[in-house]
Amino acid sequence: MTNWGLIGASTIAREWVIGAIRAAGGEAASVMSTDAARGKTYAAENGIAKSVTSVADLVNDPDVEAVYISTTNELHRDQALAAIQAGKHVLCEKPLAMSQADANAMVKAARQAGVVMAANHHLRNAATHRAMRDAIAAGKIGKPLAARVFHAVYLPPHLQGWRLDRPEAGGGVILDITVHDADTLRFVLGDDPVEAIAFGQSGGMGKSGLEDAVMGVLRFKSGVIAQFHDGFTTKYAKTGFEVHGSDGSLVASNVMTQRPVGRVTLRNAEGETELECKNTNLYEVTLRAFHDAVAGKGRPSATGEDGVWSLATGLAVVESARTGKVVKIEPGL
Numbered sequence: 001m002t003n004w005g006l007i008g009a010s011t012i013a014r015e016w017v018i019g020a021i022r023a024a025g026g027e028a029a030s031v032m033s034t035d036a037a038r039g040k041t042y043a044a045e046n047g048i049a050k051s052v053t054s055v056a057d058l059v060n061d062p063d064v065e066a067v068y069i070s071t072t073n074e075l076h077r078d079q080a081l082a083a084i085q086a087g088k089h090v091l092c093e094k095p096l097a098m099s100q101a102d103a104n105a106m107v108k109a110a111r112q113a114g115v116v117m118a119a120n121h122h123l124r125n126a127a128t129h130r131a132m133r134d135a136i137a138a139g140k141i142g143k144p145l146a147a148r149v150f151h152a153v154y155l156p157p158h159l160q161g162w163r164l165d166r167p168e169a170g171g172g173v174i175l176d177i178t179v180h181d182a183d184t185l186r187f188v189l190g191d192d193p194v195e196a197i198a199f200g201q202s203g204g205m206g207k208s209g210l211e212d213a214v215m216g217v218l219r220f221k222s223g224v225i226a227q228f229h230d231g232f233t234t235k236y237a238k239t240g241f242e243v244h245g246s247d248g249s250l251v252a253s254n255v256m257t258q259r260p261v262g263r264v265t266l267r268n269a270e271g272e273t274e275l276e277c278k279n280t281n282l283y284e285v286t287l288r289a290f291h292d293a294v295a296g297k298g299r300p301s302a303t304g305e306d307g308v309w310s311l312a313t314g315l316a317v318v319e320s321a322r323t324g325k326v327v328k329i330e331p332g333l
Contacts, residue, residue: 001025001026001027002021002025002026002027002065002066002089002291002294003026003027003029003063003064003065003066004021004026004027004028004029004030004064004065004066004067004068005028005029005030005031005032005058005059005061005064005066005067005068005083005088006018006028006030006031006032006048006067006068006070007032007055007058007067007068007069007070007071007079007083008031008032008033008069008070008071009031009032009033009035009038009039009042010070010071012070012093013028013031013046013068013070014042014045014046016122016258016283017068017070017120017283017287018046018048019283019284020281020283020284020286020287021068021287023281023284023287024284024287024288024290024291025288025291026066026287026291028046028047028048029048029049029050029061029063029064030048030049030050030051030052030058030061030063030064031043031046031048031050031051031052031058032051032052032053032054032055032057032058033051033053034053034054035053036051036053039051039052039053050063055078055079055082055083056082059082059083059085059086059088060086064088065088065089065294066088066089066090066091066116066290066294067079067080067083067088067089067090067091068091068092068120069083069090069091069092069093070093070120071093073093073095073097073098073175074098076092076093076095076096076097076098076106077096077097077098077102077103077105077106080092080096080106080109080110080117081105081106081109084106084109084110084113084115084117085109085113087113087115088115089115089116089117089290089293089294090106090110090115090116090117090118091117091118091119091120091286091290091300092106092117092118092119092120092304092307093119093120094119094120094121094179094180094183094307094310094311095175095179095307095310095311095314096119096304096307096308096311097311099315100308100311100312100315100330100331100332101332103304103307103308103311104308104331104332104333106304107304107305107307107308107333110304116290116293116294116300117300117303117304118286118290118293118300118301118302118303118304118307119183119302119303119304119306119307119310120286120302121179121180121183121184121187121301121302121306121307121310122258122282122283122286123180123183123184123255123256123282124183124184124187124188124301124302125282125283125285125286125289125301126255126260126262126279126282127260127277127278127279127280128241128252128255128262128263128264128275128277128279129184129187129188129241129252129255131264131275131276131277132188132241132243132250132252132264132275133187133188133189133190135250135264135266135275136188136189136190136243136245136250137190139247140247140248140250140266140268141243141244141245141246141247141248141249141250141266141268142245142246142247142248143245143246143247144189144191144222144224144243144244144245145223145224145225145244145245145246146224146225146226146227146243146244147185147188147189147224147225147226147227147241147242147243147244148226148227148228148240148241148242148244149181149184149185149226149227149228149229149230149240149241149256150229150237150238150239150240150241150256151177151178151180151181151228151229151230151231151239151256152213152229152230152231152233152234152237152239153177153231153232153234153237153239153256154232154233154234154235155212155232155233172210172211172212172318173210173211173212173213173214173230173231173232174198174200174211174214174230174314174317174318174321175311175314175318176232177230177231177232178214178216178228178230178313178314178317179310179311179313179314180256180310181228181230181256182218182309182310182313182314183302183306183307183309183310184241184256185218185220185226186306186309186310187302188241188243189220189222189224189226189243191220191221191222191224192220192221192309192329193218193219193220193221193226193309193313193329194219194220194221194328194329195218195219195316195326195327195328195329196216196217196218196219196313196316196317196320196326196327196329197216197217197320197325197326197327198214198215198216198217198317198320198321199214199215199216199321199324200213200214200321200322201213201214201215201231211321212231212232212233213229213230213231213232213233213234214228214229214230214231214317214321215227215228215229215230216228216317216320216321218313218329238253238254239253239254239255239256239257240252240253240254240255240256241255241256247268247269248266248267248268248269249266249267249268250264250265250266250267250275251264251265251267252264252265258282258283260279260280260281260282261279262277262279263275263277264277285301286300286301286302289301305331305333308331308332308333309331309333311331312329312330312331312332313329316328316329
């Protein structure tokens with residue numbers, strides 16, 4: 001059993017990750033919050049034995065083998081490096097860091113220390129996305145030509161906070177949602193993006209000049225072009241993901257979500273066929289793969305290198321949205 005330390009008494013850990021750790025055979029042994037009272041309350045409410053107020057106390061705890069980081073983005077680098085230096089395995093929320101150099105330094109440090117490092121890109125673990133990847137790899141749509149991602153949602157009030165008013169913490173829709181699009185596209189297409197162009201929008205929710213919606217296009221190495229629409233401002237939109245090829249199309253609905261839902265339809269000369277998708281908890285898939293990697297059996301579902309790619313794409317989209325120029329995507333791996 002892998003014992004986990006949580007850096008950040010976060011909503012995502014409470015709603016999704018603690019349960020997934022336990023379902024995958026692990027346990028949440030400690031939680032770190034700089035607010036002692038909040039940490040104690042959080043530990044009690046979630047059945048966690050210990051609460052501490054410093055990263056050092058958590059990562060130097062001999063009972064902690066792996067660390068889950070879900071603090072605001074500007075804190076990820078130093079917290080991950082502290083955990084790695086203490087010999088702990090790391091699952092970090094996206095984006096890995098605020099800069100490409102920092103993300104690469106985290107991945108390099110983990111590699112040198114011989115610990116597992118992963119990015120929490122849960123969407124690639126959706127049964128729908130795996131069915132799409134398999135269908136494309138099997139040639140079901142011929143040569144992929146274009147893709148479209150609809151990931152514009154409404155950010156609920158209890159999650160608004162820093163995402164809308166703290167640019168220094170990596171707020172804004174691009175580093176929160178577009179990085180997920182980038183990772184899901186890379187996973188499903190088996191291809192890497194090379195260029196981005198985008199327009200940002202301030203629709204009234206984002207403060208301090210932060211984009212609360214964005215539309216853009218990514219070009220991939222193979223020549224595939226992928227359109228994306230991400231937002232915090234759309235209360236009634238549904239998410240979706242389409243891939244169109246020379247001999248068919250895959251049309252997925254309600255799939256860019258944390259919940260194990262959605263469906264995928266294959267359209268080709270033979271008509272329409274719904275792909276079989278055995279939907280399971282996305283985070284449990286993440287944690288099982290992570291535990292296996294710690295045990296020396298396979299790799300995390302999204303590696304640190306995958307996290308570097310999604311951040312590089314997100315930063316390119318940020319730059320393009322602010323300059324109006326096509327920006328090259330260069331992960332520096």
